[in-house]
Amino acid sequence: MPSAREINRRIKSVTNTQQITKAMKMVSSVRLRRAQDRALATAPYTEQLEGMLQRLAAATPGENNPLFQTREVKRTCYIIIGADKGLAGAFSSNINKAMVEVLRDKPRAVSYLIVTGRKPVEYLKHLRITPEYKRTGFSDKPEFTHAQALAREATNKFLDGTVDEVYLIYTKFKSALSQEVTRTRLLPIAPESVAGDGPSEEYLFAPDAQQVLSTLLPQYIDMSIYNGLLQSAASELGARMTAMTSATDNASDLIEKLTVHYNKVRQAGITNELTEIVSGANALQ
Numbered sequence: 001m002p003s004a005r006e007i008n009r010r011i012k013s014v015t016n017t018q019q020i021t022k023a024m025k026m027v028s029s030v031r032l033r034r035a036q037d038r039a040l041a042t043a044p045y046t047e048q049l050e051g052m053l054q055r056l057a058a059a060t061p062g063e064n065n066p067l068f069q070t071r072e073v074k075r076t077c078y079i080i081i082g083a084d085k086g087l088a089g090a091f092s093s094n095i096n097k098a099m100v101e102v103l104r105d106k107p108r109a110v111s112y113l114i115v116t117g118r119k120p121v122e123y124l125k126h127l128r129i130t131p132e133y134k135r136t137g138f139s140d141k142p143e144f145t146h147a148q149a150l151a152r153e154a155t156n157k158f159l160d161g162t163v164d165e166v167y168l169i170y171t172k173f174k175s176a177l178s179q180e181v182t183r184t185r186l187l188p189i190a191p192e193s194v195a196g197d198g199p200s201e202e203y204l205f206a207p208d209a210q211q212v213l214s215t216l217l218p219q220y221i222d223m224s225i226y227n228g229l230l231q232s233a234a235s236e237l238g239a240r241m242t243a244m245t246s247a248t249d250n251a252s253d254l255i256e257k258l259t260v261h262y263n264k265v266r267q268a269g270i271t272n273e274l275t276e277i278v279s280g281a282n283a284l285q
Helices: 004-041 045-061 092-105 118-126 142-158 210-285
Strands: 074-079 109-114 134-137 163-177 178-189
Touching: 004 045, 004 210, 045 118, 074 092, 074 118, 074 142, 074 210, 092 118, 092 178, 092 210, 109 118, 109 210, 118 178, 134 142, 142 178, 142 210, 163 210, 178 210
Parallel strands: 074 109, 074 163, 109 134
Antiparallel strands: 163 178
């Protein structure tokens, strides 16, 4: 049985850990609100961009644009958005599972990996796999320039024929308690993904609809990846806040149990000391 001193030392250690988890929970909570606000702030622009693409898709045949062209799939590019830090519950393990799922039972040469976040990079290193392109250091605070860099790399590889299709794998934010790993195809763009029922109004495009479409499609790719980065950031922070809340609650329960145990051990020690004193006094009589 541990001594009262050892139990007291354990209580202090758990209390210090609880203070850390509580601080991380508060930081994650503040950052989560900011990440949600940033994701909501991009919604109006994204909606307007999609609406414009719908009008353009109805006004011009998209097959003339190389980003619409489909071909035999020999190599696939996967943009995998992960986390830089741990202590986020099952966030990283879920992304790793999705990553392994798309690579399973396939030759390494048929996949081109674009990976963000230290955690998936380290996991791939454990599997002895080196991604063709990796970026780290911004998982919980992504900027639009990060999305542009990823989009440029993927688009260039698609246009020069290195890859035949591009998928984005990220974690979609639903709530602090619920996140869902999502895989969407970015390239080639399916005309139905941007074309709706078509507006009833007529629009004039200058210089012409085809050139406007060629200009907006890269922006559409940029925004799709940026949305994935923002969704993943919010999911990471939400998962970390939930994990730290659970850790703080568990620490409180453990401190309570240790305190009760400490009091029992201390009381038993006092009782033994009193018994020894009484026994010694009786022996002297």
